[in-house]
Amino acid sequence: MRVLIFDNHQEASDAAANIVAEQLNAKPDSVLGLATGSSPVALYERLIEKHRSEGLDFSLVTTFNLDEYIGLSKSDPQSYHAFMHQHLFDYINIAEQNIYLPSGTSENYRAFCQWYEKQIVLAGGIDLQVLGIGTDGHIAFNEPGSSLGSRTRIKTLAEQTRKDNARYFDSVDDVPHYAITMGVGTILEARKILLLAKGKKKAAAIREAVEGPVTAMNTASALQLHPDATLLLDRKAAEELSLKDYFLEIQKKEPKAP
Numbered sequence: 001m002r003v004l005i006f007d008n009h010q011e012a013s014d015a016a017a018n019i020v021a022e023q024l025n026a027k028p029d030s031v032l033g034l035a036t037g038s039s040p041v042a043l044y045e046r047l048i049e050k051h052r053s054e055g056l057d058f059s060l061v062t063t064f065n066l067d068e069y070i071g072l073s074k075s076d077p078q079s080y081h082a083f084m085h086q087h088l089f090d091y092i093n094i095a096e097q098n099i100y101l102p103s104g105t106s107e108n109y110r111a112f113c114q115w116y117e118k119q120i121v122l123a124g125g126i127d128l129q130v131l132g133i134g135t136d137g138h139i140a141f142n143e144p145g146s147s148l149g150s151r152t153r154i155k156t157l158a159e160q161t162r163k164d165n166a167r168y169f170d171s172v173d174d175v176p177h178y179a180i181t182m183g184v185g186t187i188l189e190a191r192k193i194l195l196l197a198k199g200k201k202k203a204a205a206i207r208e209a210v211e212g213p214v215t216a217m218n219t220a221s222a223l224q225l226h227p228d229a230t231l232l233l234d235r236k237a238a239e240e241l242s243l244k245d246y247f248l249e250i251q252k253k254e255p256k257a258p
């Protein structure tokens, strides 16, 4: 696990955007795994800027989103389909047929989940996966207690997650109780992983994910098992790390390291 600590979230997002751009320049037909929520918004803004000013090309890129609320149609403004169009897809040259998101309105979720996993394999697997982290340590909607080998499936959202996400809805009662989500096992198969976290409210989850045991009680801790996972944190999200100074030291020395 590589832990990078920045003065603020904008700097963390800029660094993440540079890593995504490097990936796309090295492999224009990359497969990206994408997240929703507030954590990747500044990253997406930066990628849009790079598309406009540097010609960052998405024409051959394929994307797979992590999750979607059950019961929300693609056109529902609260759906993650709508979120991705609003925050990224409508502003870059990605081909509509290369965009994959889990369906929140399937007639057969079990079959859909298997189909989704198969599309990831047929696309060649995810080259780079973008993640946020929940206050309970979840990645995608793999809530505490999720199997670390889990695949795409339906999960019941924890009450804490519904409360955290109520800000996007009129009231907490409107937040769906279920979501379709890639599993921890699905995520761990990505070749490279970037996790963005901002703010004090993520500090405890980050401490457990980085310095705690690998446990289903904080599914982000499974990233300790991944060979190429980078956490991009602002100072507040990194505040509770006992290894914070060590990570900062590595970050400073890294460009010169043998």
Ligand code: F6R
Binding pocket: 034, 035, 036, 037, 038, 039, 040, 066, 067, 131, 132, 133, 134, 135, 138, 139, 140, 141
């Ligand atoms: C969203 C997702 C979630 C969020 C997490 C943090 O696609 O997978 O795991 O990344 O709930 O949400 P924010 O970024 O809104 O704090």
